[in-house]
Amino acid sequence: MSGHGRRVPAGRAGRLRLRRSLAGALRGADLLERKARLLVDRERVERRAAGEAGLVWRDRLAEADAWLVRGVMLGGERALAEAVPADRARAEVRWDALMGVRHPAAVTWTGPVRSPAEPTPPNTALAHAETAYRAAVRAAADHAAHQAAADLLAAEAKRTRQRVRALRRHWIPRLQSELTAVNIALEEAEHEEAVRRRWAAGREAG
Template sequence: MSVHGREVPTGRAGRLRLRRSLATALRGADLLERKARLLLDRECAERRVAEEAGFVWRNRLAEADSWLVRGVMLSGERALAEAVPEGQASVEVRWDTLMGVRHPAAMAWAGPARSPAEPTPPNTALAHAETAYRAAVRAAAEHAAHQAAADLLAAEAERTRQRVRALRRRRIPRLQSELAAVELALEEAEHEEAVRRRWAAAQGAG
């Protein structure tokens, strides 16, 4: 049996197969829509956190730059270079998985440690600048982690919506059309069989 140029199952077995396929497609579309909603909800939450971290980052950076200018004016650039700690900041990202999407979930940041032998900032302005720069770096790392998480979740949500559209617009209508054709054919066959039986019964009675 051909429907729209496609060979489809026939008979009662074919109808059962199509009904199962249609039920599976409908259930799959519902589950994918639920997945997309969950992903979009988490994406929105991640973007809100990223936006807040970005606001803190920009403010702390501007504050740090302002203190830096004052500190350099007071003690000179040489004092600034000598007061920079030798250690480096470290960032550790913890990853999580939501609906199959692996994404950054938390961030641990540690500023550069200053050994007892290292000089401290020679004036209060440079000390404030160091504190503000540390806060700015931490906020920048948080912004990057949450922004990356939002982007990954958004990409998977879009792929999921595309799969839903393919099911809702193509596969499900096709299965419904094929099932309707099979059911019509079965109905006609059953009607013809009933007519033959009545004819045979009438012939026997005659």
């Protein structure tokens, strides 16, 4: 019996099975480590893109707020309400997969369309505010997509590293220990068999 509660397979067949299990565990750990590296690399790309989109979002939002204040001061809140198009903005997320992890890959943003019958912003400040707000919403959508992708990739990378640690610290050492025990048992059996043969040969010669 092994010290881990599993019976050590006996004989050469057991040793072969343990060798195959050990080789598979080592290969699996290597593949999981490669997966974790790829996930972390992509996560860093997504974090950087999220940070850049976040900066654009905050800058455009501040710019839009400043233009909005000017526009309302010039035309009043009624002018602002009249200039808002009835249509709504739309965002569609395209998903991708990396090493089995689905994550947002891109966002297609469509701004609201003002019909010919709808009034346009009554002053230049509100027109600038509208343009800046559209850019802010687009950047916010990009930021959200990149942030979500980074979080999903980071979570899977963490789970993958945990599996690697379980293999490296527990499963692989256990298999190595059991393989060593089997090798020792086989060597002892072969030694005992050789002694018996020599003893039998000596009796026959006598």
